[in-house]
Amino acid sequence: MVTGKNTYILAIISSILLIPVSADMANAESVPEWIKNNALWYGQGIISETEFLNAIKFLIENDIIVLENPQEVITQVTEAVILIPNGNFDVTSAGFYTPLNLEIPPDTIVIWANEDSVPHNIQSQDEFGKITDLFNSPPLNTGDRFEFTFEEEGVYNYYCSFHPWRVGLVTVK
Numbered sequence: 001m002v003t004g005k006n007t008y009i010l011a012i013i014s015s016i017l018l019i020p021v022s023a024d025m026a027n028a029e030s031v032p033e034w035i036k037n038n039a040l041w042y043g044q045g046i047i048s049e050t051e052f053l054n055a056i057k058f059l060i061e062n063d064i065i066v067l068e069n070p071q072e073v074i075t076q077v078t079e080a081v082i083l084i085p086n087g088n089f090d091v092t093s094a095g096f097y098t099p100l101n102l103e104i105p106p107d108t109i110v111i112w113a114n115e116d117s118v119p120h121n122i123q124s125q126d127e128f129g130k131i132t133d134l135f136n137s138p139p140l141n142t143g144d145r146f147e148f149t150f151e152e153e154g155v156y157n158y159y160c161s162f163h164p165w166r167v168g169l170v171t172v173k
């Protein structure tokens with residue numbers, strides 16, 4: 001017969017197992033005997049809920065249950081690449097930035113990669129074509145890269161001051 005308390009223990013253990021844990025968790029031998037007894041005693045009503053939860057706390061504090069660091073997940077950043085393709089310098093060519101309008105979530109690192117045969121730069125500007133100081137790369141030779149992290153939502157314009165007919169967009173949303 002499953003008592004209320006046993007059901008509660010099962011719920012706690014189930015919820016612990018749903019938390020991403022490292023492979024060390026599988027090593028049941030590292031769970032001290034007194035904790036296994038605590039689970040039994042809790043089920044039998046011999047010890048209190050607080051004492052039982054303290055046993056689980058012990059497992060976490062002693063790295064027997066290893067929780068993934070939630071902070072790492074939250075601050076994880078992604079990268080996106082904008083190619084400056086061959087022929088980009090040529091006003092008559094179709095060598096547009098690829099993609100021409102990059103759409104990304106906040107906190108994405110954008111990397112411009114110069115695959116053209118001549119140097120380019122990347123200069124931020126506003127929607128009217130006026131230079132802003134948000135980002136400004138040095139001249140990028142063939143094979144060079146420049147990166148900038150977009151933290152906030154918005155539409156960001158940029159161009160190349162050597163070839164001012166080349167304009168591109170980064171949309172953060």
Ligand SMILES: [Cu+2]
Pocket residue numbers: 088089119120121160161162163166
């Ligand atoms: Cu250029």
